[in-house]
Amino acid sequence: MRLVKLIANLGYGSRKEIQQAIRHGWVTDREGNALKADAKTAHEDILFDDEPLDPAIGMVLLLNKPLGYTCSIKDQGKLVYDLLPDRYRVRKPVLSTIGRLDKETSGALLFTDDGALLHRVISPKAEVPKIYEAELDRPLNGSEAAVFASGELMLENEHKPLKPAELDVIDDTHVRLTLHEGRYHQVRRMFAAIGNHVNTLQRTQIGKLDLTGVAEGEWKMLSESDVAKVFG
Template sequence: MEVDAVKGKMRVDKLLTHMGVGSRKEIKGLAKSGRIAVNGQTVKDSGQQVDPAADEITVDGRPIVYKEFVYLMMNKPPGVVSATEDNRDRTVIDLLSEEHANFQPFPVGRLDKDTVGLLLLTNDGKLSHELLSPRKHVPKTYYAEVEGDVDERDVAAFAAGVKLDDGYVTLPAVLTVLERSSDGPNGLSRIELTITEGKFHQVKRMFLAVGKRVRYLKRVSMGPLKLDPELGEGSYRELTEEELALLQCRE
C-alpha cells in the first residue's frame, strides 16, 4: 500500500479499500453518507489524507486499524494449487475470505497439488525472500507415508545426500523413521523428513531415488513455524505475534 513517504499519510479511500471495507466507489458512497469519521470528525471527502499511524478512522462507529501486511498460516488441502491464480484448478487464494484476499497475499514457496499441510501466505515480500533464499537453508519438515520398508540404509543415504533423476545431489537431510512397514515392500512406513532446500517435488524424488514411493505427504513445519494442530485441512488463521516474531528473528 502506497503511503506518502514524506508526510506518512494516505488517502482515506485507499486505506479503507486496503482493509477490505469496500471498493473505492463504495467508500466514496460511505463518505457522502457521513458514515466515515477521522478522529471523531465526519469525513465527506473520501480523498482526504490521513495518517494511518496516528489518526483514528471509524466506519459506522467501528474502528478500522490499518496494517500494511498480512501473515496467514494455512493447512493446505489436497487438490488445491499453491498459486495466486490458475486457469484450471482452485488456488489457495480461493480459500481466503474477501478481507484477507484484499491484501493480495501470495504463498511463500509451494506445496504440490496433492500435498497437504503448512503453507504461509503473506504480502510481505521481504520476509518471503528471507524464507525462500537458497542461502538461508531454512529447514522444512514433512510427515510422509511411504510404500515399502524404510530402514537405516535410507536414513544413511538421506544423511549423505541422494542423487535425483536429473543428476542433482541433494543436501544432507534428516530422515526419522516413525514406524517401519510390518509387511515389507507391500506395507507402509511412516516417517518425518527435514530438508533445507526446495527442489521441485523434492521429497517424492528423494524416495524414488532409493526405490520407494510416497503415498501421502504433509508439511508440518517451516523454520520455527509449526502447523497448528487445530487447523483442519482448508482452514487458515493469522499468525500470532509470537509466531511472527520467530520468523522475523531469522532476518
C-alpha cells in the same frame, strides 16, 4: 496515503466503491465517528462496517492447506485463495504464497504481501527447515536416513546434489523428514530416487512454526512472535 486509496488497496472494493462507503458513513473511527475522505486517522483506528481494517503491508498468514487445492491463481479447480476472504486476492501489494505445496500435499502454507520477507524465507542461504510427514508405499529398508543425510543424493535431471536432510522413522512406512531447501516435488522425488513411493504427504512445520490451533482448511494471522519462529 489517502483514506480511499488505503482501503481500496486492502481489497475492500474499487476506489469508487470506497468513496460511496465513506459517503454512507460505513468508514468510521473507533468512537463511531464517520470519517471523511481526507481523514488523517491512524490505520489501526479505522473501522470498515464496524470491523477493524486488515493489516497494511507486512501481513503474514498461516493456512493449514487441505488436499486438492493448488497455489497458483493460473491453475484450474480449487485454489488456496478460495479458503481466504475474497478481498485478500485483490490486495495491493499482492498477497502471495511463500513457496508452494502441490495439489496432493497438505499442511503448513504461508502467505505474505511483504516481498522482502518472502525472499528471506525462500532464500537458499536462509536454509529455513521445513518438516514433512509422509506415508510410504513400501516399508523402509534401513538405509534411507544415511542416504538423505549424506549430501550426495542426486535427483533425476538435476546436476547438483541435495543438501543433507534428516529422516526420523515413525514406523516402517511412516517418516518425518526435515529439509533445508525447497526443490520441485522434493520429498516425493527423494523417495522415488531410492525406489519407494510417497502415498500421502503433509508439511507440519516451517522453522519452529507449526499448525497448533489451526484446523485443516483454516488459517490464522501471524503475530511478530509467530513470524520469528520461522527463523528459529
